[in-house]
Amino acid sequence: MAAATAMRFGQLSSGSDMAPDWTTKEVSTGTTIMAVEYDGGVVIGADSRTTTGAYIANRVTDKLTPIHDRIFCCRSGSAADTQAIADVVTYQLGFHSIELDEAPLVQTAANLFKASCYRYREELMAGIIVAGWDKRRGGQVYTVPVGGMLVRQPVSVGGSGSTYIYGYMDSNYKPNMTKDQCLRLVSGALSLAMERDGSSGGVVRLAAISETGVDRQVILGNQLPKWSTTGYIPYCLSKGLEIYPTV
Amino acid sequence: MVGVEDLVHFRYYVSSKTINKLIQVHDRIFCCIAGSLADAQAVTKAAKFQISFHSIQMESPPLVKAAASVLKELCYNNKEELQAGFITAGWDRKKGPQVYTVALGGMLLSQPFTIGGSGSTYIYGYADAKYKPDMSKEECLQFATNALALAMGRDNVSGGVAHLVVITEEGVEHIVIPGDKLPKFHDE
Numbered sequence: 098m099a100a101a102t103a104m105r106f107g108q109l110s111s112g113s114d115m116a117p118d119w120t121t122k123e124v125s126t127g128t129t130i131m132a133v134e135y136d137g138g139v140v141i142g143a144d145s146r147t148t149t150g151a152y153i154a155n156r157v158t159d160k161l162t163p164i165h166d167r168i169f170c171c172r173s174g175s176a177a178d179t180q181a182i183a184d185v186v187t188y189q190l191g192f193h194s195i196e197l198d199e200a201p202l203v204q205t206a207a208n209l210f211k212a213s214c215y216r217y218r219e220e221l222m223a224g225i226i227v228a229g230w231d232k233r234r235g236g237q238v239y240t241v242p243v244g245g246m247l248v249r250q251p252v253s254v255g256g257s258g259s260t261y262i263y264g265y266m267d268s269n270y271k272p273n274m275t276k277d278q279c280l281r282l283v284s285g286a287l288s289l290a291m292e293r294d295g296s297s298g299g300v301v302r303l304a305a306i307s308e309t310g311v312d313r314q315v316i317l318g319n320q321l322p323k324w325s326t327t328g329y330i331p332y333c334l335s336k337g338l339e340i341y342p343t344v
Numbered sequence: 345m346v347g348v349e350d351l352v353h354f355r356y357y358v359s360s361k362t363i364n365k366l367i368q369v370h371d372r373i374f375c376c377i378a379g380s381l382a383d384a385q386a387v388t389k390a391a392k393f394q395i396s397f398h399s400i401q402m403e404s405p406p407l408v409k410a411a412a413s414v415l416k417e418l419c420y421n422n423k424e425e426l427q428a429g430f431i432t433a434g435w436d437r438k439k440g441p442q443v444y445t446v447a448l449g450g451m452l453l454s455q456p457f458t459i460g461g462s463g464s465t466y467i468y469g470y471a472d473a474k475y476k477p478d479m480s481k482e483e484c485l486q487f488a489t490n491a492l493a494l495a496m497g498r499d500n501v502s503g504g505v506a507h508l509v510v511i512t513e514e515g516v517e518h519i520v521i522p523g524d525k526l527p528k529f530h531d532e
Binding site: 260261262263264265266267268270271272285286289290292293324 | 465466467468469470471472473475490491494495497498529530
């Protein structure tokens with residue numbers, strides 16, 4: 098029975114429209130992730146969709162992974178690669194923190210990610226944003242994109258959905274925002290990206306990291322910010338425009 | 345209202361910083377071109393001829409839908425050879441102001457507003473957030489200028505000068521904004 102099924106898949110495979118691509122495609126967190134610094138901490142956010150080809154393997158994924166008490170990473174790219182790297186860095190950072198006998202720096206965590214991502218750059222497909230709070234420099238965001246570069250930025254977006262929100266981020270980010278303004282910026286940007294990117298969707302997961310701790314929230318689909326373009330069909334009806342134009 | 349920036353590149357050599365990507369195909373109908381400029385120019389030249397011939401036969405100005413259809417026919421029937429996308433916009437007596445998108449394979453779609461070209465991916469979020477129906481002319485101009493400036497700031501093959509055209513029943517107004525006069529955002 099198993100052999101017969103395997104043979105059928107084999108015959109249908111290699112580029113045929115009839116073969117389901119979740120049998121051959123790798124699991125990917127094609128994604129939108131974002132992190133913003135504010136005075137006193139950072140706000141991080143991510144969507145919740147994991148895909149294998151066109152199938153959504155997990156629609157409630159948690160892409161905000163704790164690395165230490167006040168340090169998180171946002172994962173995008175291959176799910177396997179990013180989980181493996183995050184596990185390695187969590188171990189390395191935990192060991193380092195015990196040796197130091199104090200909380201580790203965000204910069205240290207970011208450099209550990211960079212070291213793994215750069216050394217194994219040919220084998221890996223991982224875009225990671227490292228964000229957290231430490232007592233030396235407060236809230237910090239470091240981005241480690243595919244290839245293994247490391248750079249600190251006040252605000253950073255990543256993943257396949259990020260291209261759609263560069264304009265929104267450039268126009269809406271201002272230095273010295275409050276924590277609530279950051280939360281609104283991140284949830285707004287993520288919902289816009291999820292609207293346009295097929296590989297992003299589900300719910301919005303947010304976390305605010307500061308000296309006092311980590312505050313996590315989930316924004317469900319029906320609670321996301323609404324934009325006028327999401328009301329396109331009601332608008333068409335009110336104006337008597339064709340919704341599916343017959344040209 | 346149509347707005348477009350104007351940088352042309354061949355591989356990574358910028359061949360022109362001052363080309364106008366807004367082609368007038370009739371008195372009150374303009375076309376924004378994107379993709380291979382050679383293909384786009386050839387298509388719009390043919391379309392311009394067909395549209396003015398149609399207008400003479402009908403003894404009245406052409407509908408925007410008709411102009412967009414002409415472009416669509418050319419793109420769809422030659423889809424293997426061509427690599428160009430268009431936004432057709434204008435004013436006609438029957439339906440007033442309209443915007444049509446003709447995509448790469450020859451799809452034709454009517455929309456209240458639309459964006460296109462390589463730089464458009466960076467401003468989908470901004471455009472979705474900022475657009476609202478029934479904006480005034482000044483609001484539209486500000487919206488288009490900001491969107492172009494943001495896209496030019498992120499897309500390495502967009503840049504130079506921004507061209508804007510306002511089309512109404514009364515006529516056509518052309519506005520040019522040099523790169524250094526565009527709105528600046530926090531990281532610049």
